[in-house]
Amino acid sequence: MDHPQFVEHDEPEDVFTLLSDDNRIDILRALWNSDDLMTFSALHDAVDIRDSGQFNYHLDKLVGQFVTKTEEGYELTAAGWQVNGAIEAGSYTAKGRMEPIAIDPxxxxCDGSxxxxxxxxxxxxxxxxxxxxxxxxxxPSTFVNCNREDIPTVAGKYLRTTIKGLDTGFCAQCDGPVERTACHVTDSSLWDSSVDDVDQQLGNVxxxxxxxxxxxxxGREPTSGLPFSLLTHPEVxxxxxxxxxxxxxxxIWEFTPFGTEHAQVTSNDPFRASVSFIAGDDKLTLIVDEEITVLETTVTTTAE
Ligand SMILES: [Zn+2]
Ligand SMILES: [Zn+2]
Known part of the structure; x- marks a missing residue:
């Protein structure tokens, strides 16, 4: 059976040149803010370009790549939604730094703060x-209208969504397909071999x-703690x-991504890792392979 063919039909720089004009951004934003398809005249009214010829010219440039034209009117294409989403997200810039915030759990x-x-x-x-x-x-758009004390929680939810997306197979940056493998932290792109005095509290790193x-x-290669990927597993x-x-x-801050007490590679060939979760007196332990398939689960209790 033939695979569907998706080809890159424009040079990336041509696509961005299309957006190098404020009038075109205004058109995208007007369509973004509209609940329905917009007729030519409604769109023209919503955008501050008096000259019809100019308006026409800029709109024409966007049609195809970012805007779809139908008999009923104009709307954003999927790429149009995405690029305007990025524009909206980037319209809040976090210059400087936020004062550090203590996290509750x-x-x-190590039980430290x-x-x-x-x-x-x-x-x-x-x-x-x-x-x-x-x-x-x-x-920074993630934190718009967010109280300072809620920021770590909101950031945690964002991180969870990102990991869920990666585990489902989508890149957070480009929506491309993602593959995942469980491995030793020392074999990951995260590992900085120049750090050799890592705290013994974490066990054998x-x-x-x-x-x-x-x-x-x-080509991005993000790395995450194995327990985070298991938070959506039905057993957990x-x-x-x-x-x-x-x-x-x-x-998410209640779960540890690192620390060999909770997550540990138990065998190299074949690769096996164990991860535990604790609720009250009970402990759930999962054994997973390289593909993060759960092979075994056990529940033990310390209660009498
Ligand atoms: Zn600690
Ligand atoms: Zn990507």
Missing amino acids: PCPA RTFYYENEVARVECDTCDVRMEFPIP SDMPVVEYECLQC VGFHYDRGIDIRRRS
């Missing part, structure tokens, strides 16, 4: 005591399992749900 690896930083559109969560830290890009993603389109959701916990409502 303590570090799951943690701090949330947001700088240059990158969120960073650091344990004040041990070496557990993570960072991820997040657009080389045994930490991570998920390495690779976008087949843009069910284990918590049976104990009165709706995992979707829990802050």
Whole structure:
């Protein structure tokens, strides 16, 4: 059977040249803000270009790539929605830095306090005591109308959505197809081999399992802690749900992505890693392979 053929039909620079004019951005925004298809005259009225010839000229440039023209009127194409979404997201710039914010749930690896930083559109969560830290890009538009104390929670939800997207197979940057593999943190692109005095509290660092993603389109290789990818697994959701916990409502900061007490590579050939989740006196342990297929689950309890 033939595969569907998708070819890149325009040079990327030609596409961006199309948007190098404020009038065209105004047209995209008018369509973005409209609930329905817009007729030629409604669109013309919504955009501040008096000269009909000029208006026509700019609209024509957008038709095909970013705007669809039908008998009823004009609307954005999928690319039009996406590019305008990026424009809206980028219209809030986070210059400078936000004052650090303390995060409520303590570090799951060492019980220490943690701090949330947001700088240059990158969120960073650091344990004040041990070496557990993570960072991820997040657009400032995410925090519009957000109270300062809610920012870490909102950032956590954003991170969860990003990981869910990657696990479903879509790149957060370009929507291209993503492949994922579980591996040792030392084999991931995250690993900085110059760091050799990592805190002993984390156990043997080389045994930490991570998920390495690779976008087949843009080549980006984000890395995430293996437990995060398992938060959507039915066994994990069910284990918590049976104990009165709706995992979707829990802050992602309550789950540790790193720390060999909770996640550990147990075998190299074949690759096996174990991840545990704790709810009250009960502990769920999952064994996964390289493809993050759950091979085995056990529940143990410390209660009498
Ligand atoms: Zn810690
Ligand atoms: Zn990509």
